[in-house]
Amino acid sequence: MSLRTLFAGDLHVVNVGLESFAQPLRDSGVDVTSIDWRPPAHGDDELGLDLARLVGHPLVEASNAVAMDRILAVQPLWVDVCPAREAIPALAERRLLLHAGPPIAWAEMCGPMRAAVVGAALLEGWASTPAEAERQAASGGIEFEPCHHHDAVGPMAGIISPSMPLIVVEDPATGRRSYSNLNEGQGRCLRYGALGDDVMDRLRWMSARLGPSLRAALRSLPERVNLRSLTAQALQMGDECHSRNVASSALLVRELAGALAQHPDLGGHEALEFLRGNNYWFLNFSMAASKLATMAGHGVEHSTVVTAFARNGVEVGVRVSGCGDSWFTAPAADVEGLYFPGFGPEDANPDIGDSAIAEVHGLGGFALAAAPAIVGFIGGTPSAARRISEEMATITVTRHRDYQLPGLDFVGAPVGIDVRAVVDTGTEPTITTGISHREPGIGQIGAGITHAPLECFIKALRAFPALPVEP
Amino acid sequence: MSLRTLFAGDLHVVNVGLESFAQPLRDSGVDVTSIDWRPPAHGDDELGLDLARLVGHPLVEASNAVAMDRILAVQPLWVDVCPAREAIPALAERRLLLHAGPPIAWAEMCGPMRAAVVGAALLEGWASTPAEAERQAASGGIEFEPCHHHDAVGPMAGIISPSMPLIVVEDPATGRRSYSNLNEGQGRCLRYGALGDDVMDRLRWMSARLGPSLRAALRSLPERVNLRSLTAQALQMGDECHSRNVASSALLVRELAGALAQHPDLGGHEALEFLRGNNYWFLNFSMAASKLATMAGHGVEHSTVVTAFARNGVEVGVRVSGCGDSWFTAPAADVEGLYFPGFGPEDANPDIGDSAIAEVHGLGGFALAAAPAIVGFIGGTPSAARRISEEMATITVTRHRDYQLPGLDFVGAPVGIDVRAVVDTGTEPTITTGISHREPGIGQIGAGITHAPLECFIKALRAFPALPVEP
Numbered sequence: 001m002s003l004r005t006l007f008a009g010d011l012h013v014v015n016v017g018l019e020s021f022a023q024p025l026r027d028s029g030v031d032v033t034s035i036d037w038r039p040p041a042h043g044d045d046e047l048g049l050d051l052a053r054l055v056g057h058p059l060v061e062a063s064n065a066v067a068m069d070r071i072l073a074v075q076p077l078w079v080d081v082c083p084a085r086e087a088i089p090a091l092a093e094r095r096l097l098l099h100a101g102p103p104i105a106w107a108e109m110c111g112p113m114r115a116a117v118v119g120a121a122l123l124e125g126w127a128s129t130p131a132e133a134e135r136q137a138a139s140g141g142i143e144f145e146p147c148h149h150h151d152a153v154g155p156m157a158g159i160i161s162p163s164m165p166l167i168v169v170e171d172p173a174t175g176r177r178s179y180s181n182l183n184e185g186q187g188r189c190l191r192y193g194a195l196g197d198d199v200m201d202r203l204r205w206m207s208a209r210l211g212p213s214l215r216a217a218l219r220s221l222p223e224r225v226n227l228r229s230l231t232a233q234a235l236q237m238g239d240e241c242h243s244r245n246v247a248s249s250a251l252l253v254r255e256l257a258g259a260l261a262q263h264p265d266l267g268g269h270e271a272l273e274f275l276r277g278n279n280y281w282f283l284n285f286s287m288a289a290s291k292l293a294t295m296a297g298h299g300v301e302h303s304t305v306v307t308a309f310a311r312n313g314v315e316v317g318v319r320v321s322g323c324g325d326s327w328f329t330a331p332a333a334d335v336e337g338l339y340f341p342g343f344g345p346e347d348a349n350p351d352i353g354d355s356a357i358a359e360v361h362g363l364g365g366f367a368l369a370a371a372p373a374i375v376g377f378i379g380g381t382p383s384a385a386r387r388i389s390e391e392m393a394t395i396t397v398t399r400h401r402d403y404q405l406p407g408l409d410f411v412g413a414p415v416g417i418d419v420r421a422v423v424d425t426g427t428e429p430t431i432t433t434g435i436s437h438r439e440p441g442i443g444q445i446g447a448g449i450t451h452a453p454l455e456c457f458i459k460a461l462r463a464f465p466a467l468p469v470e471p
Numbered sequence: 472m473s474l475r476t477l478f479a480g481d482l483h484v485v486n487v488g489l490e491s492f493a494q495p496l497r498d499s500g501v502d503v504t505s506i507d508w509r510p511p512a513h514g515d516d517e518l519g520l521d522l523a524r525l526v527g528h529p530l531v532e533a534s535n536a537v538a539m540d541r542i543l544a545v546q547p548l549w550v551d552v553c554p555a556r557e558a559i560p561a562l563a564e565r566r567l568l569l570h571a572g573p574p575i576a577w578a579e580m581c582g583p584m585r586a587a588v589v590g591a592a593l594l595e596g597w598a599s600t601p602a603e604a605e606r607q608a609a610s611g612g613i614e615f616e617p618c619h620h621h622d623a624v625g626p627m628a629g630i631i632s633p634s635m636p637l638i639v640v641e642d643p644a645t646g647r648r649s650y651s652n653l654n655e656g657q658g659r660c661l662r663y664g665a666l667g668d669d670v671m672d673r674l675r676w677m678s679a680r681l682g683p684s685l686r687a688a689l690r691s692l693p694e695r696v697n698l699r700s701l702t703a704q705a706l707q708m709g710d711e712c713h714s715r716n717v718a719s720s721a722l723l724v725r726e727l728a729g730a731l732a733q734h735p736d737l738g739g740h741e742a743l744e745f746l747r748g749n750n751y752w753f754l755n756f757s758m759a760a761s762k763l764a765t766m767a768g769h770g771v772e773h774s775t776v777v778t779a780f781a782r783n784g785v786e787v788g789v790r791v792s793g794c795g796d797s798w799f800t801a802p803a804a805d806v807e808g809l810y811f812p813g814f815g816p817e818d819a820n821p822d823i824g825d826s827a828i829a830e831v832h833g834l835g836g837f838a839l840a841a842a843p844a845i846v847g848f849i850g851g852t853p854s855a856a857r858r859i860s861e862e863m864a865t866i867t868v869t870r871h872r873d874y875q876l877p878g879l880d881f882v883g884a885p886v887g888i889d890v891r892a893v894v895d896t897g898t899e900p901t902i903t904t905g906i907s908h909r910e911p912g913i914g915q916i917g918a919g920i921t922h923a924p925l926e927c928f929i930k931a932l933r934a935f936p937a938l939p940v941e942p
Contacts (some may be wrong), residue, residue: 242709406843
């Protein structure tokens, strides 16, 4: 068709990519359909070639299917509560604290994590003043390792010390176990970097009374609590099991109440009072269950499935099934959110915590369509929440069989973040999260939405082990 | 325009009313827009005139606003649990049983209600065999009155006898109280007309242990439980608080658990075990709270707002704010629903119970958009549930301020059924409900959807007291 013929009739234009090319046509009254397209891999040639080698490759597809089968087969049963030193031997052998996110040294830690380290050192009796605790931490007197390196996860600062009671979750088919600490509630909590007598008293009570009473109650239940089925129920009840845990927490308390009532000597009645007001109680269970599932999919050769995403408040990092135990890191992102009165974005610590393991497992931001009550995080409309869940489905391998989203006609939650899809589309995983004050000692100041930075996924893709030459 | 001109151009037809008029045009390729319209008042001239006198009348509009203000101002606080004879004096003074729905004599009662009467007579020790109980009932040895005549409501057969523990709900602003019995759980229950040692043992335990332990627990709570705020929360968590009560039940148990744990002597620990598995626990609280609210709107002169709808299994009846204490009745409708294995529609008793007070208060079918988990009742899609909530808004006066529907972008639940709108549109209120076997002694066989028959509303409209002649 000659240009002359082209312009003789009515023009209907499809504009691919840069929206600014469409505007002059629109201004001249032309009917333009815009397609939001960006070159794969940010237009980076070398990265584009790395990506092209992996996209659609049968070995990768098959390996991802294996990884997802393993992840989705896990039945996370809550089997015990015990002091961390019993569950994780390294905590009994060394003066060690576990923390959220990829590895980080004391000197690099953000304010809330430092505060939580100080609190844990005081709790363990390693130091009698905050200054002494800081000196120990600075001089190498305390070692630090990620929770993830010990099959554990902790929200926000994620500090786990030897005496803290841990949730123990087990997959009966493999005997594999994962761990998380117990949730302190909202507001002034160690995990948000709050310090003070209130925080320390609660932690001591949790070790002395809450943990033992839960352990005893759990043992007297007729059967173990299946956290997968509890999560599936809660998704029908407005939870996304990361930043909204009201239904799951209430269901779990109802399950335990009769058994806790039997153990007043161990603290069961105090536990019931404590649980009455804790709407975040299930978060740590959701995290431990998500860790158990995703770790089952780790270590599958040639799999591009993400098996962990975690943040230490300074850096964030992903681990990928086929990339061994490396963390691929980027600077921690900011959180957009709703702040408690008197606080604002300038007070916020960047993204922190292991809780994004929920998103790696199809919950949190990926299941946002299930949780209309927290759509205030994202502008207030359930339709925006549904869009986010649908967008996340463009970067995942499959959908969860049991985790259904009622807001999207019961479709399964998107699960199994594929490094290839993130790099190809440039779509960063959406994460719902709490917000910590950046200064040590203050605590939670809000909650909102953040994203896993593309940079981590690009690094992982670049480092992805070469595929064998086809036979 | 002449006919010739009309047919010369493209035809675009709007068809109002009978859809069959549109089809021949469509068949000829004409573009037809159908408007689903029916003549008001079923095309009945006299009824149409009655309706015309009320529609848009300023006195009716003002009176309905007053009724709704009173209904929506009620704060239903759960203040006590006590034996029915303490709450309702008539039960202490006479050999009286309360039942669901409008008035009915023993000889007319359906199978499940007769069975529940027998169970109650055995429970009270009035008879020692079912045959003896039936003889007493038939000979006038037992009196029967509607729960509604004593500010009470009972689900399904709704039998309340003197020793049964009642929920007491109070509006602090007026001191007015309403009552409901305690929920027995699902399956083989007296309210569904099941009989047997299991049913009787549970009822005796409820009187001896559950009621007293709840009473003691409630008294030791730091503050009374506001059932309105609990309902509002539960609507964000997948309950419509008639046929789905999982979230509200779990939240209420979490609230009470610590206090129940303190009273092992009174049965508090057994209560917690019982409550662990009772997903209908909150239904009777929802009903009592709805009764308290709707009765506040009753007795407003010139108001066409429905203040009760109840079913005795043979007849259903409505009460209207401006129509005094009359019941306007019609034969009980069938229930379309999901049946337990081995049962079907031929086994079902027609619609029964006071639980539709929930719909009168904007819950149940009116709030169906909030409860995707029970959309199986209506074909399985959340969009159908949303449509029903929207349709109910066409027959109500206003929307509830606190009862928000997340599936409809947090719009308030439609509340305040207007007799005029039901008759005008022919839209029957949608009700979610359980299904009882029609034979005495068997129990629940399913759950589903039914409608409040138009006939009741037509009778109420016809009987509506004349409005004063305008000055």
